[in-house]
Amino acid sequence: MNKQARISTYRSSLRSKLPSVLSSVMLLMAVGGMTLGLAACDQKASYTLEQHMDRAKDFRMKGDLRAATIELKAALKDTPDAAAARLLLGQVYIDMEDGLAAEKELQLAKKAGVDPLSVMAPLAEALQLQGEYQKNLKELIIGTDLPVPTQSALYVVRGDAYRGLSNYDEAREAYETALKLNSNNVLGYVGLANIDIARGNLTDAKKFRDLAVRVDPSHVKVLTLDGDLAAAGGDYKTAAAAFEKLIKLRPDSIFIRTVLAWSQLNNNQPKEAKENISKVLAVAPDYPPANHVAAVVAYQGKKFAEAVDYADRVLAVAPDRMPSLLVQGAANFALGRKEQAYAAINRYLAAVPGDIGARKLMARIQMALGRSDDAFQTLNILAKSDNKDSELLNLLAQASLQKGDLAMGRSYLEQSLELNPASASTTAQLGMTQIASGNVDKGLSELEKSITMDPKSFEKRVILTLEQLRAGKSDEAIASARQLQKLEPKRAAGFTLEGIGLAEKKDLAGSKAAFEAALKAEPGNQNASFNLVRFAVVEKKPDEVKRLLEGVLKVHPKDQKAQLMLADLAREGGHQVERIALLEKAVESQPGAREPAIFLAQAYLETRDYMKALAVTQKVQSIYPNDPALLEVIGQGEMMAGQPENAIITFEKLTSAAPRDAQSHYLLGSALLAQGNLPRAREALDGALRINPKHTAARFAMVQVLANLGQVEQANELLATLVHDKPAGLSPVSLDEAQGYVALAKKDYGQAITSFGTVYKLQPNSVNLRRLSEAKMLGGKPDAAVADLTAWLVKYPNDTATRFHLANTNLGLKRFDAAAQGYETLLKTEKNNPLVLNNLAWTYHNKGQTPEAVRTIEKALALRSDQPDILDTAGSIYMGAKRLGDAVTILRKAVDLAPQALDIRRHYAEALLAAGRKREAGEVLRDLLAGNYAIDNRKEIEHMLQLANSK
Incomplete structure (x- = not known):
């Protein structure tokens, strides 16, 4: 057996009146067991079953459903098998829109002996209330042998199911059939009215x-139509009044209270709407319609985080609920979460492409993401219509300007002014466009005109001052800034702009005084503070820099620029712990932000806390999946964590995202080199050097690749060129490291030990120590290698990579007791590491501890049953345990997974021979010998073939 083969190594503008009809809005799941209101019941009296039921029917007639349920539950407590009471309770739950509870009671009634015909229609309706439309359509069989009233009731349920799925033609046909069977089926007319409301045909609906x-006339669903019709016609005042009357009849109805809140919201009664929807959510926190209304209430109140939370609750149970998706996207955009907003609105527009407001919102999101071409295409669909408005033209102008088409942007602004000539904002925008086009004087004139049109506009005066500064008209800018100070003396902008103007005139003392005045007017103001930071940096006053930045964060605790500048100041001062704490706070305050996550991950990598680095980057990777800087830090973390396979995948994404960046190709090459894939590593490094032939790190890595490929001459030539060129970034460590790899390739182990020893002396870390120990092993100094590794682990007992390396070294030296001790120590902290388990199992096998070997390798197999090396180890251990059938099976699998691994195929042949399956063993061995590759142990295989051929 090849013992070395057994050793495995270590190698993520919303509109309040959203486009929905009240009746269709509410066709979502009802919440089981949740009702509103309280009802009194005489708990002291003792009633018979019949009396409880009579009282329950009376309460139901009065609309007090809560009291009815209390009566029926009291009856069923004494007589749990009372079928009629169960049936009535199920019907009451249907009245309460509690489909889950209704289904439960109706099934119990059926089991208790109620006529199945009397349960059929209400049971289907209970499923309907739970949103089980498809289930009802699939399972609801309406036989002609059923009583006509039952048939009619079931056709209504079928119609409701089709309507819930927005299949209105099929729904109409079902309702019409119900009415043909029973012209007095009130719900058939209600269903037809609801279809016409959904389609906007209010005349027929009436x-x-x-x-x-x-x-x-007194049926609740008939009364509901009054509110639905008014709301569908935009008369939310009448709708609210209708639902207020209805809620008095059904005070515990979460459905009616929800549509009342929706009508109040659209009737400009946000306070009343919030009160009603809060009552619903208090007892039914997951009720989708109520959460949708709450989301819109929160959005209109500018509580955007709450709006996202409520919308998320809806979408968790009703992912295709488009109005809630629209709220989610708009609220995320208001919070600055551009990628999340884009995903939501993109999906919404795919379903509702004609929503003009949503299309405009999408364009704003796309422009915020820098996708001006996409924004223009989004808006251009609307621009082709005849109903262009000034808002649309302004958005088209913004998109055109963002993509650099100044002429088109100016044209759209001029068209907008034709529609709305009194728009000061559009006039100001046109002025800025004129300036950007090179017509500075004309542009400034337009800006001054916009101020004349809107003399109290602080913002337009700020724009004029900024454009005067850009035009180099410092005196005019300073004068305008002082006008701003008079207009708003408690705002920093006027003083800050004066400071910038004075700085341009080289009046640094006056400039600094103006910035200080800005900070006095508005403590913590970012622009004033950052400008004063520049003065403090020039004057080399780090304490003043820190004071200013902390002042910003005191007022604006989530200001990313201040957080990162403060962290950078800590880094420059050598305060790494403080730097990490500041960056952690920045990430915590802005969990979706890209830069804080990248900087924190880099700080973690510098302190070798690579698992934390990977954890922090995973949280933003889904938001920025192709960001080069993020991919680079993730890949570096994976390399430090001993995960080159993962790093290769990450760096492949990086090369796709930045194909002309030499560093990205170098990083991919370094990961492939760590994995041992030398041909692909050379290919990646070639790519880096084609882009930048002087890339120092790629040249050094190429020396190592060439040396490991046995191309010593080429490696030496490249190394000599590097020494001659003395490139920037050339360090003695890199040079000695490259010389060490060349020496190894030449089998000059003494030189390799010297070179890697120098590297370790200059950079005494575990990676360099392990490299030196490998050189000593090859150079015939195993005791020295083991001693170095052991001494390191005394100082750094938690260095698992080095402990694993030492255990592998002892295993290779057949020092099985020491190897076992090393692996067993590792398993105390890495009990689920399949590589450690594999190597420990092989160690036990070599020590003759067969039961322990079997038990350990089976733990490894449970974790990685697809790893050929582990399967190979298991096969040999099973042979030692005389479990020949298991050995054959598992080695067959290993061969299938790694058909090019010659040792595994040989072990498979050995297992077949041991199991007496000579013919199959012979086939495997003949295939081995017939291959066009070098076989070190050909004579041994030929002997095995003779045994296979013997009788």
């Missing part, structure tokens, strides 16, 4: 409502 009134 006709069906009138027919329903003739049948049963």
